[in-house]
Amino acid sequence: MTAAERKALITDAVQGTHGTWADLGAGEGAFSAALASLLGPGSRIYVVDRDVQALRAQDRAFGGDFADCPVVKVEGDFTAALSLPPLDGILMANSLHYQADPCAVLSHVSRWLLPGGMLLIVEYDVTSGNPWVPYPVPAARLPALAECAGLTGFRIVASVPSRFHRRMYAATCRKRD
Ligand SMILES: C[S@@+](CC[C@H](N)C(=O)[O-])C[C@H]1O[C@@H](n2cnc3c(N)ncnc32)[C@H](O)[C@@H]1O
Numbered sequence: 001m002t003a004a005e006r007k008a009l010i011t012d013a014v015q016g017t018h019g020t021w022a023d024l025g026a027g028e029g030a031f032s033a034a035l036a037s038l039l040g041p042g043s044r045i046y047v048v049d050r051d052v053q054a055l056r057a058q059d060r061a062f063g064g065d066f067a068d069c070p071v072v073k074v075e076g077d078f079t080a081a082l083s084l085p086p087l088d089g090i091l092m093a094n095s096l097h098y099q100a101d102p103c104a105v106l107s108h109v110s111r112w113l114l115p116g117g118m119l120l121i122v123e124y125d126v127t128s129g130n131p132w133v134p135y136p137v138p139a140a141r142l143p144a145l146a147e148c149a150g151l152t153g154f155r156i157v158a159s160v161p162s163r164f165h166r167r168m169y170a171a172t173c174r175k176r177d
Contacts, residue, residue, distance in 0.1 A: 003115075005160055006034040009170045010091070012157040013120050014038040022046040024078040024109060025095020029066075033124060035091055036066030046084055048074040050122030079105055086114045093122035097133045098104035111177040119151055120172050126163035130160035132164075139169050146173040 008041050008160070010031070018040030023032045026047035036045055045066070054077050065071045070134040076082050079099065089107055099105040110119060123137045139156055146154045159169040 001030075001160070003030070003034065005035060005123055007040060009122065009160055009162055009168065010034055010120060011038060013118070013170055013172045014089075016040070016093055017089065017118070018043045020044050020046070020085055021089040021091060022074075022084055022087050022112065023091045023093070024048050025092060025098070026058065027051070027054045027094075029062055031091060031093035032058070032071070033062060033066050035146055036071070038068055040095035041068065044070045044072065046072045046087075048075050048076060048078050048082065048084075050075065050077045065101075078109060082112075084112050087112045087117055088114060089118040089120060089124070091120045094124070096121060096137050097135050100135055102135065102137055102145055103148040105147060106151065107166045110149050113174055115177045117175045118172055119174070120170065124151060124169050125159065125167045125169050126165045139147060139171065142171055142173075150176065152176050 015038050023045055025033045026049050032045055033101050055073050096102050107110055124133050125139045126136045127138045143154045154173040156169055156171045159167045162168045
């Protein structure tokens with residue numbers, strides 16, 4: 001997947017917004033960079049991952065910050081307690097499919113969102129698990145998951161064909177005001 005494809009996938013969700021975001025399971029920063037390129041001035045991204053090697057690779061690839069968007073690195077497990085500020089948005093790109101209980105995880109992470117804050121999910125639209133996508137989150141399952149986690153206004157914003165996993169989609173929902 002190219003940087004342009006990643007950016008296109010989340011543009012409709014993010015363009016025209018700004019604020020404090022977290023990228024949970026940011027890995028080497030491929031989607032963090034796309035997010036940073038779309039957020040308006042004055043924004044900041046907390047990039048969270050339990051894999052310190054991935055965060056170091058992110059530093060090597062992008063340097064400290066992304067363009068004009070400051071980044072705060074957080075090494076940790078997003079299913080546990082983390083020191084994060086109240087967030088305008090959370091991105092989870094290909095990290096929810098590692099969670100055996102996605103409702104519990106979404107309920108947990110959505111506590112960091114401000115009222116009206118956005119949860120942006122990027123996932124493969126597959127129904128059967130495999131070693132790369134152990135707990136798939138097909139798009140059809142997300143409305144029920146969002147509701148289970150107390151989130152509202154679910155919508156698919158974009159999708160792109162995937163060579164091995166049918167398609168990758170981006171979807172948003174919001175914490176109730
Ligand atoms: C497939 S990679 C996706 C990386 C990036 N978001 C992307 O799409 O390019 C999944 C990342 O989520 C991280 N991850 C999975 N579960 C996690 C957890 N509970 N806490 C923190 N990081 C987690 C992994 O360490 C890995 O870097």
